[in-house]
Amino acid sequence: MKQLIITALFLLNASFATAGEELKVGVKGMVCAFCAQGIEKKFKAQPEVEKIEVSLENKFVKLNFKDGKRLSKEKITEILKDAGYEANFDEKSTEGTKEASEKKK
């Protein structure tokens, strides 16, 4: 029964994640779990952010925005800078939006 509930929650979560726009941002200077936690908190405090996933291993954050909302790159840079980190939008892999991949063609 417990397994069923967990599966249901997971499915609910997955459908939520596809509702808004998604953006992957590289973070320079994130070196430990405390960094990751701090960054997660910062972004969770933003009203535009639906969900955030922090990858300490790969040094990036994946942001899911609420439907029709998003944070500008400038704002993201500012938030990270404020916390003592540097945003990195340069790498190809950090651009996760549909918009970006269409522009490359």
Ligand SMILES: [Cu+2]
């Ligand atoms: Cu740290």
